[in-house]
Amino acid sequence: xxxxxxxxxxxxxxxxxxxxxxxxxxxxxxxxxxxxxxxxxxxxxxxxxxxxxxxxxxxxxxxxxxxxxxxxxxxxxxxxxxxxxxxxxxxxxxxxxxxxxxxxxxxxxxxxxxxxxxxxxxxxxxxxxxxxxxxxxxxxxxxxxxxxxxxxxxxxxxxxxxxxxxxxxxx
Numbered sequence: 001x002x003x004x005x006x007x008x009x010x011x012x013x014x015x016x017x018x019x020x021x022x023x024x025x026x027x028x029x030x031x032x033x034x035x036x037x038x039x040x041x042x043x044x045x046x047x048x049x050x051x052x053x054x055x056x057x058x059x060x061x062x063x064x065x066x067x068x069x070x071x072x073x074x075x076x077x078x079x080x081x082x083x084x085x086x087x088x089x090x091x092x093x094x095x096x097x098x099x100x101x102x103x104x105x106x107x108x109x110x111x112x113x114x115x116x117x118x119x120x121x122x123x124x125x126x127x128x129x130x131x132x133x134x135x136x137x138x139x140x141x142x143x144x145x146x147x148x149x150x151x152x153x154x155x156x157x158x159x160x161x162x163x164x165x166x167x168x169x170x171x
Contacts (some may be wrong), residue, residue: 015073015080017165021058022077023165028152029054031171038148039140041094044160046135052080053134054171056111060118061156061164070165078107109133118153126150 035042040050055078057161062071082103086096123146130142130149145170152171156164163169 001075014069015077018070018077020167021165021169022074022167023080024169025055025058025074026051028169028171033171034145034148035137037136038145039142041135041137042086043135048106049134052107052110053114053130053149054152055057056107056114057153057156058164058169059111060115061153062161064157064159065163067161075107079104094131114149123150 018152029047034040034050035046040046055074059071059074062074079100083096083100085116087100093100108134110129113133114126117126117129126146126149127142130146134142136142136145148171155171156169
């Protein structure tokens with residue numbers, strides 16, 4: 001094969017291998033029990049909060065195994081999806097970047113808060129992190145959500161890495 005043919009041949013998108021995991025993260029973030037039983041607000045903000053919370057737990061699991069490339073690719077899928085969602089809701093090209101910066105900052109903050117809570121294994125830290133980062137229904141507390149996310153993190157920790165990467169995960 002000539003050099004020119006190799007250069008012009010489209011390469012497969014490396015993110016495609018992680019697309020099933022991304023779709024599963026979104027699917028889990030829409031789990032009715034999160035909204036019905038755990039008190040997360042069933043609003044755009046609440047749904048975004050759950051996508052970032054579930055994604056943060058998954059990213060921390062991949063980080064634990066030193067899978068920096070996969071973590072970056074999964075984050076790129078998040079960015080691409082959120083960008084498309086913003087554009088679909090009418091956010092114009094001029095301000096999409098600003099909105100994406102805020103969304104990425106929100107994700108980064110949640111990853112940091114959950115990393116700290118997981119490292120200390122302190123339920124109080126996790127509840128406090130969720131109180132700061134999740135839109136809840138009225139006076140609903142975050143204790144039930146904290147228990148669910150802790151159990152989710154424990155399930156992920158027990159799974160083989162290939163199962164996680166393939167998106168074979170459950171809340």
